[in-house]
Amino acid sequence: MRSSYYSGISFYKGQIQLAELDHGRKKTVTVLNERTSAVDLSRDAKFSADHPQLHTFIYELEEMIKENKVHSKTVSFALPTEPLLMSVIPLDASLQGQGLTSHLQWEFEQYYPTVPIKDYIVSAYPIPGPSKGVKQAFLVGVQRGTIAFLKRAAAELRLQVHLIDIDHFSVEKTLRHCHPELLEDEILLIGVRGNGIDVSMVSQGQYVDYRAYTMQHADDLKNAIADYRQYLEQKESIESINKIVLYGYDVTAQTINHIQRETGISTMVLDAMNNLTPSKKLYDVYVKDNSRFSAAIGLALRTQ
Numbered sequence: 390m391r392s393s394y395y396s397g398i399s400f401y402k403g404q405i406q407l408a409e410l411d412h413g414r415k416k417t418v419t420v421l422n423e424r425t426s427a428v429d430l431s432r433d434a435k436f437s438a439d440h441p442q443l444h445t446f447i448y449e450l451e452e453m454i455k456e457n458k459v460h461s462k463t464v465s466f467a468l469p470t471e472p473l474l475m476s477v478i479p480l481d482a483s484l485q486g487q488g489l490t491s492h493l494q495w496e497f498e499q500y501y502p503t504v505p506i507k508d509y510i511v512s513a514y515p516i517p518g519p520s521k522g523v524k525q526a527f528l529v530g531v532q533r534g535t536i537a538f539l540k541r542a543a544a545e546l547r548l549q550v551h552l553i554d555i556d557h558f559s560v561e562k563t564l565r566h567c568h569p570e571l572l573e574d575e576i577l578l579i580g581v582r583g584n585g586i587d588v589s590m591v592s593q594g595q596y597v598d599y600r601a602y603t604m605q606h607a608d609d610l611k612n613a614i615a616d617y618r619q620y621l622e623q624k625e626s627i628e629s630i631n632k633i634v635l636y637g638y639d640v641t642a643q644t645i646n647h648i649q650r651e652t653g654i655s656t657m658v659l660d661a662m663n664n665l666t667p668s669k670k671l672y673d674v675y676v677k678d679n680s681r682f683s684a685a686i687g688l689a690l691r692t693q
Contacts, residue, residue: 394419394461397688398450399556400430400469401681402583402638407453408685409461410665412692416566417666420457421675421682424449430535431469431582438537447542454546463549465688466539467556470587470601474530475555476500477598480513482524489513496528508533514558517595527599529555552691556580556684557587558596560636560659563687565594567663574631577614577654580683581637581644586610588617590630598624610644611651618652634659636680661686 396409409420428446430436453459478496497504497511510533513526536553543550557580565572572594580587584605590598600620602613618630633648636659649656661683667676675682 393692394459395463395465395551395689395692396420396459396461397465397467397559397685397690399467399559399682399684399688400426401556401684403429405449405453406682406685407457407459408682408689409457409459410686410689411460415666416664416690417668418662418671418686418689419668420459421667421671421679421686422453422457423675423682424453431471431585434472435534436532436538437534438541440534440538443538443541446538447545450542451546462547463551464543464546465550465552465554465691467554467559467684467688468531468535469582470555470557471585472532472535473555474501474504474509474528475599475601476528477516477525478513478528480515480524480526493528497530500528501530504530506530510536514596516597517592527558527596552688554688557589557599559684559687561591561594561596561687562690563661563683564591564634564659566690567661567665567686568634568659569664571632571634575629577617577630577633578659579610579614579633579635579637581610581635581640583638586613588613590621591634611648614648614652630654632657636661636683638681640680659683 393412399406404423405426406423411417411419426449428442484492493511493513497506509530511530513528516525540550576591578589578591586602586604588600589596600617633654633656640658645656659680661679662676
């Protein structure tokens with residue numbers, strides 16, 4: 390089977406994370422690296438295709454691509470959750486096409502009445518549920534300018550944009566591929582991203598809920614988990630939690646032990662390299678401390 394390369398890029402804590410996978414005879418991680426960036430996509434800034442920092446961003450990506458000898462001619466981006474507008478909404482399963490688009494726009498305007506919808510691309514991620522007629526979905530609004538900014542950068546580098554996703558949602562692919570033993574469990578998946586915390590309930594390998602929290606003090610992670618568990622207890626159809634899985638920055642053995650002591654739930658760090666073959670040229674420090682690359686790897690795992 391000949392090589393087929395896919396790359397993914399995420400943005401955490403003022404850094405750009407880059408992962409490339411070769412989908413040949415076995416899935417091999419050919420690139421795993423990061424660098425400091427002058428462009429902070431986590432800020433609620435007005436990005437556009439002619440943003441003043443566009444060429445700085447292009448230069449940063451070009452350097453990473455050349456230095457790491459990236460083979461992929463496509464690129465996927467994982468958007469930070471901070472500037473996104475996200476809610477969980479009920480959704481009629483029969484809606485399709487223009488009817489679905491109109492409904493999502495209506496829902497968006499109800500949740501965010503002061504936000505100009507013309508400036509946003511609105512989409513939905515379905516949530517698995519027991520009812521066939523009425524489901525829930527993640528309603529997501531992304532600034533059009535941010536999408537234009539990323540597409541312009543890729544075009545200048547002669548790269549084809551494969552996917553633009555949300556970083557926390559991209560981690561689902563990594564979880565499913567790297568930890569198949571957890572797919573029957575009810576999991577809390579927690580992303581620690583510097584000043585923010587993403588928390589999701591994952592049932593049988595699929596997201597069924599999401600909440601975001603701010604993180605300013607050491608106890609905020611513990612408090613976010615306690616608050617989220619209390620919130621889940623008030624919802625029907627949520628089973629008991631079997632495992633807590635963390636990824637992101639500063640997820641140390643001490644963090645894992647502390648959370649496990651506080652919650653009484655088995656806690657682990659997401660190993661984003663498990664079930665993947667690392668290239669010999671990768672830096673050992675990135676291979677060992679890989680959880681912050683979970684979103685980038687999740688994108689590089691996706692061929693469709």
